Each structure stands twice: as C-alpha cells, then as structure tokens.
Amino acid sequence: MKGIYKVSIKNSRNSYVFELKRNITILCGDSGKGKTTLYDMIHEYNRFGKESGVSVSSDRKVVAISGDDWESDIKKNSGSIIVIDEDSRFIRTVDFARIVKESDNYFLLITRNYLRTLPYSVDEIYTIKGAKNKKFEPVYQDIYKMYDRPDKNRLPFLPEVIIAEDSNSGFSFFKQIAGKNGIECVSAQGKSNILKMLKLYAEKKVAVIADGAAFGCEISDIVKQQELVPNKLAIFLPESFEWLILKAGIINEVVPDMIEAPYNYADSSDFMSWKQYFTDLLVKNSRKIQYKTYSKNKLADYYLQENNVRQIKENIKGMDL
Amino acid sequence: MLRVWFGNKDSAVYNTSVFFKNRYEDKWITDPFAIKVIKDIDQSDVIDANVISSPVLGNISPLQLSGGVKALILMKNMPGKIFNASNCGDNCAKWILELGKTQTFTINLLHVMDFGKEEFEIRILNDKKLIAHDMQEFLDAGVRYLREEIL
Numbered sequence: 001m002k003g004i005y006k007v008s009i010k011n012s013r014n015s016y017v018f019e020l021k022r023n024i025t026i027l028c029g030d031s032g033k034g035k036t037t038l039y040d041m042i043h044e045y046n047r048f049g050k051e052s053g054v055s056v057s058s059d060r061k062v063v064a065i066s067g068d069d070w071e072s073d074i075k076k077n078s079g080s081i082i083v084i085d086e087d088s089r090f091i092r093t094v095d096f097a098r099i100v101k102e103s104d105n106y107f108l109l110i111t112r113n114y115l116r117t118l119p120y121s122v123d124e125i126y127t128i129k130g131a132k133n134k135k136f137e138p139v140y141q142d143i144y145k146m147y148d149r150p151d152k153n154r155l156p157f158l159p160e161v162i163i164a165e166d167s168n169s170g171f172s173f174f175k176q177i178a179g180k181n182g183i184e185c186v187s188a189q190g191k192s193n194i195l196k197m198l199k200l201y202a203e204k205k206v207a208v209i210a211d212g213a214a215f216g217c218e219i220s221d222i223v224k225q226q227e228l229v230p231n232k233l234a235i236f237l238p239e240s241f242e243w244l245i246l247k248a249g250i251i252n253e254v255v256p257d258m259i260e261a262p263y264n265y266a267d268s269s270d271f272m273s274w275k276q277y278f279t280d281l282l283v284k285n286s287r288k289i290q291y292k293t294y295s296k297n298k299l300a301d302y303y304l305q306e307n308n309v310r311q312i313k314e315n316i317k318g319m320d321l
Numbered sequence: 322m323l324r325v326w327f328g329n330k331d332s333a334v335y336n337t338s339v340f341f342k343n344r345y346e347d348k349w350i351t352d353p354f355a356i357k358v359i360k361d362i363d364q365s366d367v368i369d370a371n372v373i374s375s376p377v378l379g380n381i382s383p384l385q386l387s388g389g390v391k392a393l394i395l396m397k398n399m400p401g402k403i404f405n406a407s408n409c410g411d412n413c414a415k416w417i418l419e420l421g422k423t424q425t426f427t428i429n430l431l432h433v434m435d436f437g438k439e440e441f442e443i444r445i446l447n448d449k450k451l452i453a454h455d456m457q458e459f460l461d462a463g464v465r466y467l468r469e470e471i472l
C-alpha cells in the first residue's frame with residue numbers, strides 16, 4: 001500500500017480528520033483527548049455500518065482490530081487502514097512486527113509504549129488537538145531536521161561530539177567531516193544505544209545523528225534527555241543518510257519526485273520504512289555508474305569528494321560542520 | 322510509596338478499561354480524588370456515581386471516562402494490584418505522584434512517563450535497591466530496563 005489517505009470520521013459529538021502517509025502512524029499524548037473515542041467510533045462503524053450513526057470517509061477501508069484473532073483479522077483486511085487501541089498487548093510482540101512487515105496495510109497505533117520492534121518515523125507521531133472538531137498534530141517538530149522545536153537563534157549548533165546511530169557508510173561520512181573541524185565522532189552501533197552513550201559525554205555539547213524514518217521509538221526518551229540538559233544536546237534526524245545523499249542531487253539518475261514524494265512510491269509491502277526505501281533507491285540508481293556505486297557497508301570515495309560533501313552539507317544547515 | 326516495574330509484568334492488569342468496567346464501585350466515582358482527576362484530565366464534572374457531565378460527550382457513564390482516569394481510579398482503590406500506567410498520559414503523572422505520598426502501590430510502565438521537574442521518590446522494582454529521586458534518574462532507569470527487556 002502506498003499514497004496519502006485522508007480519513008474523516010464523524011458522529012454528532014465528535015469529528016476527526018487526519019491523513020496517513022506511511023505504513024505506521026502512532027497516536028499518543030495526554031489522557032482525555034479522545035483517542036479511545038476515535039477507536040470506538042471506528043469499531044462501531046465496522047459492526048453496524050451506517051446504522052451505527054458514525055460516518056467514515058476514506059479511500060481505503062478503516063478497520064478497528066483487537067483481541068486474540070488480531071493476526072487473522074489483519075490478514076483478512078489486506079489493503080486497509082488498521083487501527084489498534086492501547087489496550088492491545090500484542091503490539092509489543094515480535095509476531096506483530098512480522099505481520100506489519102508482511103502486510104499490505106497502513107497501521108494507526110494508539111499507544112505510548114516503547115516499540116523497538118517497529119521502525120516508525122519521528123514525523124508520524126501525533127497527538128489529538130481540538131474539542132469537537134479534532135485533528136492530528138505532530139508531537140515532534142523540526143527546523144532543518146533538528147528536533148525538537150529548536151531555538152532558531154541558536155542554530156547552527158556547534159557540537160563537541162557527534163554520536164551517530166550508524167556504524168558504516170553514514171558514520172564514515174560524519175567522521176570525516178567532523179574530524180576536519182576537530183569534532184569527535186563516535187558510533188553508537190544502533191539506535192537503542194544512543195541514550196546510554198550520551199552518559200559518557202554528559203559534560204560535552206553533543207549532536208545525535210540518526211535515521212528519522214525509523215527513530216520513532218527512541219524520540220520520546222531522547223527529547224526528555226534534551227529537556228534535562230538545555231542547549232547541550234542537538235538531535236539531527238534526516239530521513240536517513242541515504243536520503244541526505246539523494247537530496248544532495250549528486251545521483252542524477254534518480255527521478256526527483258521519488259525523493260520529494262516517497263509516499264507515492266514506497267510500497268509498504270516492499271519497505272517496512274522509508275529508510276529501507278531510500279537505501280534501495282540509492283543502491284539501485286548509483287550502481288548505473290561504477291564509481292558512484294553505494295554500499296551501506298563501505299562508503300565509496302565519490303561521496304567523500306569535496307564538491308559532493310559540500311552538496312550533502314547543504315541539507316545539514318542546523319549544524320556547524 | 323510509588324513503585325514502578327519497567328517492561329512486561331505478567332501479574333499486571335494491562336487492559337485497565339476492561340478491568341475497570343467489571344470491578345469499579347459507585348463510591349469510587351464520588352470519592353474526592355476521583356472528582357478531582359475527572360475534572361482535571363477529562364474536564365468533566367461528577368454529577369453522581371452514575372452520571373458525569375462531559376463538555377464534549379454530554380452526560381456519560383463512568384465507563385466512558387478516559388483510559389487514564391480509569392487507571393488512576395483503579396490505582397487509588399486497589400493498591401494491592403499492579404496496573405499498566407502506560408495507558409495514562411503525562412497529564413496523569415502528578416496524580417500518580419500524589420497517590421504515592423499516601424499509599425504504597427506498584428505501576429507497570431512500558432514507556433518512560435514524564436514525572437516533571439520536581440524531586441520525587443520512586444522505587445524501581447527491576448532493581449529493588451534503586452530509588453529514583455528526579456526525572457534524570459528515572460529516565461536512566463527506564464532507558465536501561467526497557468531496552469534490556471527480552472520480548
């Protein structure tokens with residue numbers, strides 16, 4: 001499934017309008033804002049149709065799922081928008097992650113849980129705003145992909161240390177440009193280690209660089225850490241390192257719309273996240289010219305050439321590198 | 322004292338709304354604590370044990386309270402049971418801390434709840450010697466135990 005889907009759900013007391021554009025969207029936030037009411041309205045519409053008094057408007061079927069038959073219910077509703085409420089224990093399981101990966105659905109998950117098995121985006125985490133007319137509002141906001149709501153007057157951020165999620169090509173790139181500026185660059189060897197590594201550099205100004213397209217489960221805690229150390233922690237979350245390269249325009253073989261409108265191309269049956277999509281796009285297009293061939297494991301010299309580094313840095317405006 | 326278990330806990334009640342539906346008592350709704358949290362979190366007024374006036378939903382039953390409020394009322398009235406507090410938003414945190422001042426009870430967290438900037442005392446049951454005194458210590462504990470958990 002791919003594309004942007006506008007969903008409108010209404011009854012006489014509540015109206016919800018929102019858009020989904022990736023396979024996993026998270027709805028969280030304060031209690032008492034109407035998340036479970038939204039789920040219940042969809043569930044009643046599923047059971048009784050228009051006779052429920054609920055109206056649902058969407059180009060895809062919207063299905064509320066709960067209970068022990070969740071796996072077969074998801075499989076029966078291929079091509080649908082699946083909504084799951086916070087009372088469903090199964091969303092933390094490895095089995096659920098496998099089903100999401102295999103399925104041709106979009107998922108709206110109502111949860112605050114730490115879901116490390118699911119690679120969802122920091123930009124697809126929403127809370128509900130509004131009284132009767134409710135809308136989804138992003139929880140985390142950026143300037144130049146710097147999170148969360150940075151003070152524009154304090155950008156660009158000059159770090160003393162960079163902690164990169166990546167340990168391969170992305171890390172090689174940032175290590176080179178950081179080294180030239182006397183900035184230490186270390187790899188966390190995975191996103192779930194970043195917060196532990198931050199403890200080692202508690203006295204320094206640190207920039208964390210990670211793949212925003214799959215960093216959703218970590219963002220809540222790392223933003224809490226950012227609030228605890230004002231002005232000392234910057235969080236730079238491009239979609240992925242491969243996205244930064246593609247955005248730089250140094251791989252001319254790619255159709256620009258495939259970078260600017262990934263929702264029209266990144267089929268959820270093929271890619272569990274846009275991180276995988278951008279990697280695939282870069283790998284397939286870069287190998288048309290041998291010296292540009294991109295590998296996640298080892299960064300080709302082409303990407304470290306001065307002109308190309310400058311082009312890539314054009315999309316890292318929030319940091320002084 | 323408030324006690325927290327990070328990660329899955331078999332003995333915890335995960336689906337607090339279903340548990341509330343089957344076990345709540347009328348006197349829990351008209352209790353001063355419930356009246357305050359219903360007003361603060363759901364912006365609603367308790368009329369009597371069976372009727373709550375909501376500005377959005379009109380007159381509702383206690384079963385239509387938010388998941389966070391139901392969990393808080395359960396924590397207050399059944400302190401011997403462990404409830405999943407990841408059904409509670411951060412706007413419930415101050416009420417959980419307040420309950421912890423007058424009674425000992427345990428909550429189960431599957432995320433790191435934001436308990437704010439003030440000092441507090443929360444015992445982390447994953448390591449019974451550990452007491453978190455502020456949000457930094459609490460975050461450190463949550464990060465550790467949630468990421469170490471085997472799913």
